[in-house]
Amino acid sequence: MFTEVLSAINKLVNWFLFTSIFAASCAVGMCMATERLLLNTIPSLLSPLHSLVFGSTLVIYNAHFLLKRSTPELSDRFGWSQHYRTWHYIVFSIGFVLAFGSLFWMPWKLLLGCAVLGLLSFTYSLPLLPFKNKKRLKDFGWIKIVVLTSVWTIVTSALPMLYWNKPIAAYPLEIVLRFAFMFALCVAFDIRDMQTDLEDKIFTLPNLIGVKNSYRLIAFTLLVFMALSVMQYFRYPSLVRLNGEFITAIITMLAIIYAKYYPSDRIYLGLIDGMMLFYALLVLYH
Secondary structure, eight states: OHHHHHHHHHHHHHHHHHTTHHHHHHHHHHHHHHHHHHHSSOOOSSOHHHHHHHHHHHHHHHHHHHHOOOOGGGOHHHHHHHHTHHHHHHHHHHHHHHHHHHGGGSOHHHHHHHHHHHHHHHHHHSSOSSOSSOOSGGGSHHHHHHHHHHHHHIIIIIHHHHHTTOOGGGOHHHHHHHHHHHHHHHHHHHHHTHHHHHHTTOOOHHHHHOHHHHHHHHHHHHHHHHHHHHHHHHHSOOHHHHHHHHHHHHHHHHHHHHHHHSOOHHIIIIIITHHHHHHHHHHHOO
16 A cells, blocks of 8 residues: 555646646746745736746647657656656647637737747757757757846846836846856756767756866856845845745755766756755745
8 A cells, every 4th residue: 555655646746747748846946935026915816927938938849759769768757758748748738728828818918928039949849940960959969058048037036026017127137146046956967968068969957068177167156146145135125035035055966966867867966956945945935
Protein backbone atom coordinates (compact mmCIF):
# COMPACT_ATOMS: atom_id res chain seq x y z
CA MET A 1 0.00 0.00 0.00
CA PHE A 2 2.80 2.41 0.98
CA THR A 3 4.67 1.59 -2.24
CA GLU A 4 1.59 2.35 -4.32
CA VAL A 5 1.05 5.69 -2.59
CA LEU A 6 4.72 6.58 -3.06
CA SER A 7 4.52 5.64 -6.73
CA ALA A 8 1.41 7.81 -7.19
CA ILE A 9 3.10 10.79 -5.51
CA ASN A 10 6.17 10.28 -7.68
CA LYS A 11 4.05 10.30 -10.84
CA LEU A 12 2.20 13.41 -9.69
CA VAL A 13 5.47 15.25 -9.01
CA ASN A 14 6.76 14.30 -12.47
CA TRP A 15 3.54 15.53 -14.06
CA PHE A 16 3.66 18.81 -12.13
CA LEU A 17 7.29 19.47 -13.08
CA PHE A 18 7.47 18.08 -16.61
CA THR A 19 4.32 19.80 -17.89
CA SER A 20 5.88 23.10 -16.69
CA ILE A 21 2.91 23.82 -14.43
CA PHE A 22 5.40 24.36 -11.61
CA ALA A 23 7.54 26.72 -13.73
CA ALA A 24 4.40 28.69 -14.64
CA SER A 25 3.49 28.90 -10.95
CA CYS A 26 6.97 30.22 -10.19
CA ALA A 27 6.57 32.89 -12.88
CA VAL A 28 3.27 34.04 -11.36
CA GLY A 29 4.85 34.05 -7.91
CA MET A 30 7.64 36.32 -9.10
CA CYS A 31 5.12 38.68 -10.70
CA MET A 32 3.27 38.87 -7.40
CA ALA A 33 6.55 39.61 -5.61
CA THR A 34 6.96 42.67 -7.86
CA GLU A 35 3.33 43.66 -7.35
CA ARG A 36 3.86 43.49 -3.58
CA LEU A 37 6.43 46.26 -3.98
CA LEU A 38 4.30 48.29 -6.39
CA LEU A 39 1.03 48.10 -4.44
CA ASN A 40 2.34 47.71 -0.91
CA THR A 41 -0.17 44.90 -0.44
CA ILE A 42 -0.59 41.28 -1.49
CA PRO A 43 -2.15 41.21 -4.99
CA SER A 44 -5.02 38.91 -5.88
CA LEU A 45 -3.92 35.57 -7.30
CA LEU A 46 -6.72 35.67 -9.87
CA SER A 47 -6.02 38.45 -12.35
CA PRO A 48 -5.69 38.83 -16.14
CA LEU A 49 -1.95 39.46 -15.73
CA HIS A 50 -1.39 36.23 -13.84
CA SER A 51 -3.54 34.34 -16.32
CA LEU A 52 -1.43 35.73 -19.15
CA VAL A 53 1.89 34.87 -17.49
CA PHE A 54 0.76 31.41 -16.39
CA GLY A 55 -0.77 30.53 -19.76
CA SER A 56 2.12 31.91 -21.82
CA THR A 57 4.66 29.92 -19.80
CA LEU A 58 2.68 26.74 -20.41
CA VAL A 59 2.48 27.47 -24.14
CA ILE A 60 6.19 28.23 -24.60
CA TYR A 61 7.59 25.33 -22.59
CA ASN A 62 5.16 22.69 -23.82
CA ALA A 63 5.63 23.78 -27.44
CA HIS A 64 9.36 23.29 -26.90
CA PHE A 65 8.93 19.69 -25.77
CA LEU A 66 6.38 18.89 -28.46
CA LEU A 67 9.01 19.77 -31.07
CA LYS A 68 12.13 18.68 -29.20
CA ARG A 69 14.23 15.93 -30.76
CA SER A 70 16.76 14.31 -28.45
CA THR A 71 17.83 11.01 -26.92
CA PRO A 72 15.68 9.79 -24.00
CA GLU A 73 18.78 8.69 -22.08
CA LEU A 74 19.94 12.30 -21.85
CA SER A 75 16.92 13.49 -19.92
CA ASP A 76 14.30 12.00 -17.63
CA ARG A 77 12.04 14.81 -18.72
CA PHE A 78 12.47 13.95 -22.39
CA GLY A 79 11.68 10.29 -21.69
CA TRP A 80 8.55 11.34 -19.80
CA SER A 81 7.55 13.70 -22.62
CA GLN A 82 7.83 10.95 -25.19
CA HIS A 83 5.71 8.58 -23.11
CA TYR A 84 3.08 11.14 -22.03
CA ARG A 85 3.09 13.35 -25.09
CA THR A 86 -0.68 13.86 -24.90
CA TRP A 87 -0.25 15.83 -21.67
CA HIS A 88 1.87 18.40 -23.50
CA TYR A 89 -0.94 18.92 -26.03
CA ILE A 90 -3.50 19.25 -23.25
CA VAL A 91 -1.48 21.68 -21.14
CA PHE A 92 -0.42 23.65 -24.23
CA SER A 93 -4.09 24.07 -25.17
CA ILE A 94 -5.06 25.16 -21.66
CA GLY A 95 -2.19 27.65 -21.63
CA PHE A 96 -3.20 29.05 -25.01
CA VAL A 97 -6.80 29.61 -23.88
CA LEU A 98 -5.65 31.32 -20.67
CA ALA A 99 -3.11 33.54 -22.43
CA PHE A 100 -5.32 34.50 -25.37
CA GLY A 101 -8.37 35.14 -23.20
CA SER A 102 -6.43 37.44 -20.88
CA LEU A 103 -5.23 39.68 -23.73
CA PHE A 104 -8.61 41.43 -23.89
CA TRP A 105 -8.00 42.93 -20.43
CA MET A 106 -4.47 44.15 -21.11
CA PRO A 107 -3.42 47.81 -21.65
CA TRP A 108 -1.98 48.49 -25.10
CA LYS A 109 1.55 49.14 -23.79
CA LEU A 110 1.59 45.71 -22.21
CA LEU A 111 0.31 44.12 -25.43
CA LEU A 112 3.27 45.59 -27.32
CA GLY A 113 5.62 44.16 -24.72
CA CYS A 114 3.91 40.78 -24.98
CA ALA A 115 4.40 40.77 -28.76
CA VAL A 116 8.14 41.32 -28.39
CA LEU A 117 8.43 38.77 -25.59
CA GLY A 118 6.45 36.22 -27.59
CA LEU A 119 8.76 36.68 -30.58
CA LEU A 120 11.86 36.27 -28.42
CA SER A 121 10.44 33.25 -26.60
CA PHE A 122 9.47 31.34 -29.73
CA THR A 123 12.66 32.14 -31.63
CA TYR A 124 14.61 31.09 -28.54
CA SER A 125 13.53 27.46 -28.61
CA LEU A 126 11.86 26.92 -32.00
CA PRO A 127 13.78 26.76 -35.33
CA LEU A 128 12.37 29.97 -36.82
CA LEU A 129 15.49 31.98 -37.67
CA PRO A 130 16.50 32.18 -41.37
CA PHE A 131 20.02 30.80 -40.95
CA LYS A 132 21.49 27.62 -42.36
CA ASN A 133 22.89 25.97 -39.23
CA LYS A 134 21.62 28.09 -36.34
CA LYS A 135 17.86 28.50 -36.48
CA ARG A 136 17.16 29.22 -32.79
CA LEU A 137 18.42 31.98 -30.52
CA LYS A 138 19.61 29.35 -28.04
CA ASP A 139 22.00 28.05 -30.71
CA PHE A 140 24.02 31.24 -30.26
CA GLY A 141 25.85 30.42 -27.01
CA TRP A 142 26.18 33.68 -25.10
CA ILE A 143 22.95 35.06 -26.58
CA LYS A 144 21.09 32.12 -25.06
CA ILE A 145 21.56 33.18 -21.45
CA VAL A 146 21.04 36.90 -22.17
CA VAL A 147 17.72 36.30 -23.94
CA LEU A 148 16.39 33.79 -21.41
CA THR A 149 17.34 35.95 -18.42
CA SER A 150 15.93 39.08 -20.07
CA VAL A 151 12.60 37.44 -20.93
CA TRP A 152 12.09 36.14 -17.39
CA THR A 153 13.13 39.53 -15.98
CA ILE A 154 10.75 41.51 -18.16
CA VAL A 155 7.83 39.12 -17.64
CA THR A 156 8.13 39.08 -13.85
CA SER A 157 9.10 42.70 -13.20
CA ALA A 158 8.36 45.05 -16.12
CA LEU A 159 5.00 43.56 -17.13
CA PRO A 160 3.48 44.05 -13.65
CA MET A 161 4.60 47.70 -13.78
CA LEU A 162 2.92 48.20 -17.15
CA TYR A 163 -0.20 46.35 -15.99
CA TRP A 164 -0.60 48.58 -12.92
CA ASN A 165 0.41 51.70 -14.87
CA LYS A 166 3.48 52.29 -12.73
CA PRO A 167 6.50 54.10 -14.24
CA ILE A 168 9.33 51.65 -14.85
CA ALA A 169 11.79 54.48 -14.15
CA ALA A 170 10.55 54.53 -10.55
CA TYR A 171 11.66 50.94 -9.95
CA PRO A 172 14.94 50.44 -11.84
CA LEU A 173 16.55 48.46 -9.03
CA GLU A 174 13.71 45.92 -9.00
CA ILE A 175 14.44 45.12 -12.65
CA VAL A 176 18.21 44.90 -12.13
CA LEU A 177 17.65 42.80 -9.01
CA ARG A 178 15.46 40.39 -10.93
CA PHE A 179 17.97 40.16 -13.76
CA ALA A 180 20.79 39.27 -11.34
CA PHE A 181 18.68 36.62 -9.62
CA MET A 182 17.47 35.04 -12.88
CA PHE A 183 20.97 35.19 -14.36
CA ALA A 184 22.33 33.08 -11.48
CA LEU A 185 19.61 30.47 -12.03
CA CYS A 186 20.17 30.44 -15.80
CA VAL A 187 23.93 29.90 -15.39
CA ALA A 188 23.13 26.89 -13.18
CA PHE A 189 20.93 25.42 -15.92
CA ASP A 190 23.63 26.10 -18.53
CA ILE A 191 26.11 24.18 -16.36
CA ARG A 192 23.68 21.26 -16.35
CA ASP A 193 23.40 21.40 -20.16
CA MET A 194 27.12 21.84 -20.86
CA GLN A 195 27.70 18.44 -22.46
CA THR A 196 24.63 18.42 -24.70
CA ASP A 197 25.24 22.04 -25.71
CA LEU A 198 28.84 21.23 -26.60
CA GLU A 199 27.73 18.26 -28.69
CA ASP A 200 25.39 20.62 -30.55
CA LYS A 201 28.26 23.12 -30.94
CA ILE A 202 26.51 25.66 -28.73
CA PHE A 203 29.23 27.46 -26.80
CA THR A 204 27.36 28.72 -23.75
CA LEU A 205 28.96 30.75 -20.98
CA PRO A 206 29.95 27.70 -18.85
CA ASN A 207 31.53 26.09 -21.93
CA LEU A 208 33.53 29.26 -22.52
CA ILE A 209 34.72 30.00 -18.97
CA GLY A 210 34.63 26.51 -17.40
CA VAL A 211 32.70 24.93 -14.55
CA LYS A 212 34.67 26.42 -11.64
CA ASN A 213 34.45 29.93 -12.99
CA SER A 214 30.75 29.45 -13.68
CA TYR A 215 30.08 28.63 -10.02
CA ARG A 216 32.19 31.62 -9.01
CA LEU A 217 30.12 33.76 -11.36
CA ILE A 218 26.92 32.49 -9.74
CA ALA A 219 28.25 33.34 -6.27
CA PHE A 220 29.35 36.79 -7.44
CA THR A 221 25.98 37.44 -9.10
CA LEU A 222 24.12 36.52 -5.92
CA LEU A 223 26.38 38.89 -3.97
CA VAL A 224 25.45 41.62 -6.46
CA PHE A 225 21.80 40.67 -5.91
CA MET A 226 22.26 41.19 -2.16
CA ALA A 227 24.06 44.51 -2.67
CA LEU A 228 21.29 45.74 -4.93
CA SER A 229 18.75 44.65 -2.32
CA VAL A 230 20.43 46.94 0.21
CA MET A 231 20.34 49.81 -2.28
CA GLN A 232 16.66 49.26 -2.93
CA TYR A 233 15.99 49.13 0.82
CA PHE A 234 17.09 52.76 1.14
CA ARG A 235 14.65 53.72 -1.62
CA TYR A 236 11.72 51.54 -0.55
CA PRO A 237 12.36 50.60 3.10
CA SER A 238 11.12 47.13 3.97
CA LEU A 239 13.31 45.19 6.35
CA VAL A 240 11.28 42.04 5.84
CA ARG A 241 11.73 42.24 2.06
CA LEU A 242 15.45 42.83 2.51
CA ASN A 243 15.73 39.82 4.83
CA GLY A 244 13.79 37.74 2.33
CA GLU A 245 16.18 38.67 -0.45
CA PHE A 246 19.23 37.85 1.69
CA ILE A 247 17.75 34.50 2.72
CA THR A 248 16.85 33.76 -0.91
CA ALA A 249 20.41 34.44 -2.09
CA ILE A 250 21.92 32.14 0.56
CA ILE A 251 19.43 29.31 0.03
CA THR A 252 19.77 29.60 -3.75
CA MET A 253 23.54 29.16 -3.54
CA LEU A 254 23.09 26.12 -1.30
CA ALA A 255 20.50 24.67 -3.69
CA ILE A 256 22.84 25.13 -6.66
CA ILE A 257 25.68 23.45 -4.78
CA TYR A 258 23.32 20.57 -3.92
CA ALA A 259 22.33 20.25 -7.59
CA LYS A 260 26.02 20.11 -8.49
CA TYR A 261 26.41 16.85 -6.55
CA TYR A 262 22.93 15.43 -7.15
CA PRO A 263 22.00 16.54 -10.68
CA SER A 264 18.68 15.44 -12.11
CA ASP A 265 15.80 17.00 -13.99
CA ARG A 266 13.65 16.88 -10.88
CA ILE A 267 16.28 18.65 -8.77
CA TYR A 268 16.76 21.41 -11.31
CA LEU A 269 13.10 21.87 -12.20
CA GLY A 270 11.88 21.49 -8.63
CA LEU A 271 14.66 22.90 -6.46
CA ILE A 272 16.51 25.42 -8.64
CA ASP A 273 13.37 26.75 -10.35
CA GLY A 274 11.69 26.52 -6.97
CA MET A 275 13.94 29.28 -5.66
CA MET A 276 11.73 31.71 -7.58
CA LEU A 277 8.66 30.56 -5.69
CA PHE A 278 10.61 30.47 -2.43
CA TYR A 279 11.60 34.11 -2.93
CA ALA A 280 8.06 35.11 -3.83
CA LEU A 281 6.59 33.46 -0.73
CA LEU A 282 9.13 35.17 1.53
CA VAL A 283 8.27 38.55 0.04
CA LEU A 284 4.51 38.05 -0.06
CA TYR A 285 3.69 36.39 3.23
CA HIS A 286 6.03 37.98 5.75
